[in-house]
Amino acid sequence: MRRTLFALILIGLVVAALGIYLTRPRLDGPQVLDGLTGDAAAGALVFTAAGCASCHMAEGATGDDKLVLTGGQRFPSPFGTFTAPNISMDPEHGIGGWRALDLWNALHHGTSPEGQHLYPAFPYASYVRMTPQQVVDLHAYIRTLPADPTPSTPHDLGFPFNIRASLGGWKLLYLRAGWVMDGDLTPEETRGRVIVEALAHCAECHSPRDPLGGSKTGADWLTGAPNPAGRGTFPDLTPPELDWSTGDLVEYFTSGFTPEYDSAGGHMAHVVDNLAALPETDRTAVAAYLKRLPLTE
Amino acid sequence: MPKFRAPLLSLAGAAVAIAVFAGPGAAQDVPAAVKARQSQMQLYAFNLGTLGAMAKGEAEYDAEAAQGAADNLVALTSLAAGPMWAPGTDDMSIDGTRTLATMWDNFPDVMAKGTALAEAAGGMAAAAGTDLASLQAAMGPLGGACSACHKAYRAPE
Structure with missing residues (x-):
């Protein structure tokens, strides 16, 4: 009896240790970025396509103020309210002290330089698909942006979501570096996939989530979802539900006009601002990708 | 008592008539000011449709039609807006609108x-009759000007 108990305790400890090991915050070493040099001009396009400023600028910022990444915008969700942190170049309150490798670990593993799990409101479940070159380019670009000394506001989350250790399990379930759309893609569709699945993180809003907050893939991919902020829905992007022509899509990404000549609203207006600042070929690439939907299981 | 009958009957008749003509929906409760500004938005959309069809290549470029549509946009931006945006016609006060109350708190903005929209419409009026490339280039600023106000002062659907 005592022996069985001892064995059970031992097994329990091993399972717990294994769990802690498997869900620990991951950090890559410098070799992942070996030999790469950042190009700030290319990084500016990564920055725009990834929509960094849309969430990290001050609420309602316009013009050059959009490049002051002071944080503070609030994002309500079923888990609580997330507040975007300061990611300006301030060494103390922002990320001015981050090396390219630190940025890589945040974008790719959702891990801070201190080895802490970051919340996936920061869409690393999409950014995980960024290439090392894109990350070093982005790092070179954000080094050119201003510093702002505004301290970050902590998130306001309920139990158990305020326990960061639980995020290791979430990552184990949902953090996947592979592409969702597979198979033979044209070069244009392939470029569209980089923007849709990695940089512009479209699925973060436009794919439904399961009860633990993981984006559903397969036939559910980009089929629309309720707004976690409580009001309205994010539309289904899969044809035939999305019946816009390629021309309609490109016009929407360029001017924000819908086929009815209403204009983009809410956070999509920011996305349109970003897409409009990319080369026209990128906008047609996104349209080409969307026209390949829906995915089959 | 009998002498009140006629007025009472006509009152009852009026009540029935209101019930019948008002129908089941709340649409009849939408103030005229809201209807007026929504009509203005439809006129924008109609004229943008002429320009947008050309910009997308769905319609052949027609300088005269494009100029006419662009001039209409300019005319629409010049309408006196005050009465159509009467105080108390925000989405918290009435049904049938998505206009946020903050619109009345940020008048200078x-x-x-509004000035930015008028400038963008003027830009389109200067471009639309020139050639297709100019028209296409003017769509972006116009969309940005429309969106700027919708982003700030319109509730999501």
């Missing part, structure tokens, strides 16, 4: 956005 609303005016600045």
Whole structure:
């Protein structure tokens, strides 16, 4: 009896240790970025396509103020309210002290330089698909942006979501570096996939989530979802539900006009601002990708 | 008592008539000011449709039609807006609108956005009759000006 108990305790400890090991915050070493040099001009396009400023600028910022990444915008969700942190170049309150490798670990593993799990409101479940070159380019670009000394506001989350250790399990379930759309893609569709699945993180809003907050893939991919902020829905992007022509899509990404000549609203207006600042070929690439939907299981 | 009958009957008749003509929906409760500004938005959309069809290549470029549509946009930006945006016609006070109450708290900003729209429409009027490439280039600023106000002062659907 005592022996069985001892064995059970031992097994329990091993399972717990294994769990802690498997869900620990991951950090890559410098070799992942070996030999790469950042190009700030290319990084500016990564920055725009990834929509960094849309969430990290001050609420309602316009013009050059959009490049002051002071944080503070609030994002309500079923888990609580997330507040975007300061990611300006301030060494103390922002990320001015981050090396390219630190940025890589945040974008790719959702891990801070201190080895802490970051919340996936920061869409690393999409950014995980960024290439090392894109990350070093982005790092070179954000080094050119201003510093702002505004301290970050902590998130306001309920139990158990305020326990960061639980995020290791979430990552184990949902953090996947592979592409969702597979198979033979044209070069244009392939470029569209980089923007849709990695940089512009479209699925973060436009794919439904399961009860633990993981984006559903397969036939559910980009089929629309309720707004976690409580009001309205994010539309289904899969044809035939999305019946816009390629021309309609490109016009929407360029001017924000819908086929009815209403204009983009809410956070999509920011996305349109970003897409409009990319080369026209990128906008047609996104349209080409969307026209390949829906995915089959 | 009998002498009240006629007025009572006509009152009852009026009540029935209101019930019948008002129908089941709340649409009849939408103030005229809201209907007027929504009509203005439809006129924008109609004229943008002429320009947008050309910009997308769905319709052949027609300088005269494009100029006419662009001039209409300019005319629409010049309408006196005050009465159509009467105080108390925000989405918290009445049904049938998505206009946020903050619009009435930020008058200088609303005016600045209105001026920006007039400038973008003027830009389109200067471009639309020139050639297709100019028209296409003017769509972006116009969309940005529309969106700026919708982003700030319109509730999501």
